[in-house]
Amino acid sequence: MSSITYLEAIREAQAHALRDDPRVFIYGQDVGAFGGAFKATKNLAKEFPGRVLDSPISEDAMVGLAVGAAIEGMRPIIEMQFADFSTVGFNQIVNQASTLFWRTKVSCPITVRLPFGGTSGSGPFHSQCLEAIYAHYPGLVVLTPATVEDAYSMLLSAVAINDPVIFCEHKLLYYHLKAEKLPSEALPIGKARIAREGRDLTVVTYSAMVHEALVAATELATEGWEIEIVDLRSVKPLDTDTIVASVARTGRLLCVGEAWPWGGVTAEVIARVTSEGYGLLDAPPQRLNAKDTPVPYHPNLWAAHRPTAHSIAAAARNLLRQ
Amino acid sequence: MLQSATHPHAKSPIGAAPDLPLAAYRFMLRARLLDDKFAALYRAGKIHGGVFLGRGQEALSAAIGVSIQETDVFAPLIRDAAGRLAFGETIVDAVRTYLGSALGPMRGRDGNVHRGRPQAGYLPMISHLGAMVSVVNGVLFARRMKGSSGMVGVACLGEGATSTGSFHEALNQAAVEKLPLVLVVANNQYAYSTPNDRQFACADLSAKAAGYGIEAHPVVGNDLSACLEVVGRAVGRARAGHGPQLIVASLLRLCGHGEHDDAGYIVPELKNSPLGRDCLKLAEKFLLAKHFTNTAQIAAWRGEAIREIEDAVAQVQREPTPDPFTEDWSALATEHLVEGYE
Numbered sequence: 001m002s003s004i005t006y007l008e009a010i011r012e013a014q015a016h017a018l019r020d021d022p023r024v025f026i027y028g029q030d031v032g033a034f035g036g037a038f039k040a041t042k043n044l045a046k047e048f049p050g051r052v053l054d055s056p057i058s059e060d061a062m063v064g065l066a067v068g069a070a071i072e073g074m075r076p077i078i079e080m081q082f083a084d085f086s087t088v089g090f091n092q093i094v095n096q097a098s099t100l101f102w103r104t105k106v107s108c109p110i111t112v113r114l115p116f117g118g119t120s121g122s123g124p125f126h127s128q129c130l131e132a133i134y135a136h137y138p139g140l141v142v143l144t145p146a147t148v149e150d151a152y153s154m155l156l157s158a159v160a161i162n163d164p165v166i167f168c169e170h171k172l173l174y175y176h177l178k179a180e181k182l183p184s185e186a187l188p189i190g191k192a193r194i195a196r197e198g199r200d201l202t203v204v205t206y207s208a209m210v211h212e213a214l215v216a217a218t219e220l221a222t223e224g225w226e227i228e229i230v231d232l233r234s235v236k237p238l239d240t241d242t243i244v245a246s247v248a249r250t251g252r253l254l255c256v257g258e259a260w261p262w263g264g265v266t267a268e269v270i271a272r273v274t275s276e277g278y279g280l281l282d283a284p285p286q287r288l289n290a291k292d293t294p295v296p297y298h299p300n301l302w303a304a305h306r307p308t309a310h311s312i313a314a315a316a317r318n319l320l321r322q
Numbered sequence: 323m324l325q326s327a328t329h330p331h332a333k334s335p336i337g338a339a340p341d342l343p344l345a346a347y348r349f350m351l352r353a354r355l356l357d358d359k360f361a362a363l364y365r366a367g368k369i370h371g372g373v374f375l376g377r378g379q380e381a382l383s384a385a386i387g388v389s390i391q392e393t394d395v396f397a398p399l400i401r402d403a404a405g406r407l408a409f410g411e412t413i414v415d416a417v418r419t420y421l422g423s424a425l426g427p428m429r430g431r432d433g434n435v436h437r438g439r440p441q442a443g444y445l446p447m448i449s450h451l452g453a454m455v456s457v458v459n460g461v462l463f464a465r466r467m468k469g470s471s472g473m474v475g476v477a478c479l480g481e482g483a484t485s486t487g488s489f490h491e492a493l494n495q496a497a498v499e500k501l502p503l504v505l506v507v508a509n510n511q512y513a514y515s516t517p518n519d520r521q522f523a524c525a526d527l528s529a530k531a532a533g534y535g536i537e538a539h540p541v542v543g544n545d546l547s548a549c550l551e552v553v554g555r556a557v558g559r560a561r562a563g564h565g566p567q568l569i570v571a572s573l574l575r576l577c578g579h580g581e582h583d584d585a586g587y588i589v590p591e592l593k594n595s596p597l598g599r600d601c602l603k604l605a606e607k608f609l610l611a612k613h614f615t616n617t618a619q620i621a622a623w624r625g626e627a628i629r630e631i632e633d634a635v636a637q638v639q640r641e642p643t644p645d646p647f648t649e650d651w652s653a654l655a656t657e658h659l660v661e662g663y664e
Contacts, residue, residue: 025467050467056498061456061491068460071440074467076460091488095448096457098653103432106440107655139653162655190659237661 004182007174009148010040010113012182013155014077018048021075024159025051027062028079028113037081038115038174059089066110067096075109075159083116083168084128097164098139107162111155117170117208117258118290118306123297129257129290131206132264134166135236142236143189144168146210148179150193150233153186161189170208177211192239194246198226201316202246204269205256206232213256215309216316225320235265243269244277251282252319256307261289283322288315340614342550346388346408347605350380350546351620352627353404354602356413359631360420364581369420374435376401378544378576379508381601384408385549386476386506389557395461395475397445397454400435401508401575402478409444411437417634423641430644443475452479452488455505459492462501474502474560481570482513484530485521493566497534502560504567506553508543510575511597515587528570536566543571544601547608574598 004012017024026041032054035042045052055062059080066076080086086093093112100108118127135142141163145151151169158165187193195210196217203213210231217227230246232238247253253273255266266287273285288307296302307315357375364373376383379401387408390396396409403416418426419437428437428446438446443461447454458475465473483489484507496503513521524530531538537559541552549571556567574597578585592598609615652660 056491056494058456058491058495060453060488061459061495064453064456064488064492065460065463065495068445068457068462069464069467070460071445071457072461072464072468074464088487091450091453092456095450096453099448100440101655102653103428103436104438104440104446141654141656141659161659163659237659 003178003180004148005175006148006151006169006177007038007040009152009179009182010155010169011042011044013152014041015044015047016156017075017077017159018044018051021159023073023075024077025053025069025074026077026079027053027055027065029055029057029081031079036079038171040079040113040115059085060092063089063092063110063112064096066112067092067100067108070108070110071100071106075111077111077113077159079113080115082126083114083130084125086112086114086130093134093140093164093166094137098137101163102139108164109159109162111158111165111167113167113169115171116168117172118295118302119172120299120302121297122171122295124294127295129168129259131166131168131235132259135265139164140236141165141189141234142168143234144170144207145233146170146173146195146207146231148177149183149186152182154189154233157186157189168207172208173211187233190234190237190239192233192242193231194242195229195231196227198228198250200225200227200250201252201254201320202228202230202243202250203254203256203312203316204230204232204243204246204266206235206265207258209256209258209307212307212309213312216312219309219313220316225316227316232265238265238268238272240272240276244273244280247273247277248280251280253281253285254312254316254319255285255287256312257287257289258306259289261287261292264289283319286315286319288312340612342388343546343605343609344614346381346384346546346550347609348623349384349387349404349408350602350605351623352407352413353380353384355624355627356407356416356631357403359635361581363420363635369434370422371433373420373581374400374579375577375581376403378574378601379510380404381546381605382506382508382541382543382549382553382571382573383478385546385553386478389550389553390474390476393443394473395443395445395458397447397458397475397477399447399478399480401480401510405478406444410442411444413630413634414638417631417638418641421635421638422643423638424644425641450488451483452486452492455479455489455492455503456495458503459496459499459501462503463499466501472561474504474557476504476506476557478506478508480513481507481509481518481527482516482521483507484527493534493536493568496566497536500565502563502565504553504556504560504569506569506571508571508573510573511592512575512588514579514583517587526570528568531568534566534568536568537564539567539569541569541571543573544597544599544604546601546605572597573601576600
């Protein structure tokens with residue numbers, strides 16, 4: 001039986017969008033004939049002539065061009081070669097794209113794809129998780145799919161949304177994560193998913209960390225603990241209702257993120273649960289993030305820098321003992 | 323978008339036909355008088371935030387506005403009141419934005435020079451210099467994808483913006499894509515207070531064009547007929563498919579960066595140099611010498627413009643201001659994705 005990877009799902013979603021909507025085009029470094037650094041646009045330039053275009057190494061101008069095209073009614077997809085490089089285009093994303101609708105009533109339907117997150121040997125400048133800084137800005141939607149099905153359906157939604165979308169696709173999931181087929185229906189954007197049901201503790205997480213948490217939950221199940229895992233899918237908007245409902249069932253909350261610890265998605269989740277669901281908590285909510293240093297190169301250091309199934313299980317045990 | 327002026331495509335030298343310089347002059351005059359009114363309102367404490375004038379840059383700005391058409395794209399900067407009016411902005415829109423009227427194009431959400439109507443090809447600047455150039459590229463790029471041709475996009479900058487990465491990225495991008503971009507750099511000698519010799523080291527900013535593989539057009543920026551001729555030529559070249567054009571105008575800002583700034587840093591040598599001459603007076607002299615108009619006509623235009631400005635201010639001052647209780651506090655177009663933080 002054939003299967004499809006997370007990366008192939010992203011390619012298929014783009015092919016679908018290009019096929020269905022003449023307003024869609026893709027612009028980014030090496031996305032044309034070469035098919036992208038990760039091959040997320042493989043063969044698309046050939047299949048859709050003039051609509052999948054190489055850009056110069058100019059992240060600022062790439063996003064600026066997308067905003068201008070959006071004003072003209074197009075729906076551009078911008079591929080950042082790595083999320084890390086989107087900081088060069090940061091100004092256009094957070095000051096131009098994100099303010100346009102609010103200032104002028106003209107919507108800005110651009111999708112900025114960020115291949116993000118750590119992989120072994122990638123080091124400080126090809127590993128970053130930037131979802132929190134984009135989520136901080138008003139006017140942006142920030143998506144973090146954890147499954148092949150979500151990578152596909154959420155990218156289609158991203159292109160259809162009338163607002164700038166930061167689409168965080170995890171590089172570690174590109175080749176390893178597989179599904180039997182592409183989905184025909186999906187949860188709406190803004191709804192979280194219960195990735196595993198449990199009664200003892202809620203782990204709220206997203207993207208690649210969902211899979212680490214699932215492994216941890218399997219390990220803890222052998223010890224008699226039933227862990228519930230909430231996959232956020234979208235970090236902005238954040239589905240507070242699903243999170244609080246889960247905490248109501250378990251009484252314990254552990255938030256896990258691959259991003260750096262200061263502020264961010266895990267802190268936001270805890271802030272919301274403590275203010276909206278304080279009485280539901282049987283123990284102080286906890287968070288687990290990467291260490292507060294740049295992402296290291298060597299696999300030994302990298303494995304210790306980010307949360308893993310092992311460290312998630314350890315943090316969960318500590319919380320379960322409280 | 324020209325309202326009161328015709329839009330001739332002068333085949334003959336600019337000085338030979340009166341229509342275009344007269345149209346440009348009237349926009350210069352209206353812009354100067356509108357700026358004077360904003361300065362007065364600022365001193366009277368009637369304006370929230372800053373006031374930024376185009377005094378000394380009207381000839382260049384008006385020349386841009388009358389050289390492009392309604393179907394073109396225009397991203398003016400802070401000293402382009404004349405070009406904005408020539409491109410079709412109404413005095414009421416300008417006043418509403420400065421006074422924060424809820425009825426203006428920016429509805430009190432943004433103010434002063436941050437105004438535009440993007441769907442009409444009139445792009446509202448953000449404060450980050452150079453950032454609008456690639457947005458103009460994007461509009462042109464999309465129109466070309468949709469099969470349009472024959473349009474141009476004009477982006478205005480000061481010489482300070484040539485030091486930004488955005489300027490470089492966008493100009494290179496336009497050159498790679500061979501877009502009909504006309505980039506106008508008004509070198510008014512100071513970026514806020516920073517003089518040219520602390521801003522760049524090349525002898526002439528127009529020399530930068532060669533590095534991007536595009537065409538350059540230096541011009542004396544306080545000479546209306548020179549501006550009309552050079553801007554007209556550059557716009558024509560871009561429209562005819564010759565790719566991006568870089569105009570570099572030399573002039574002097576005859577005011578502070580904003581009305582809060584007394585511009586004490588501008589050295590007397592520059593004020594007394596030919597660059598320091600007021601383009602509005604020079605244009606008037608030129609038009610009278612050519613017998614294109616007469617002093618009575620100019621006085622009548624002045625009176626008309628003042629009445630229109632005073633009426634606009636009186637009208638806007640009676641208009642509703644934004645109401646925080648009825649304001650839609652959402653930054654997304656997609657309502658169901660808006661998060662409530664109440």
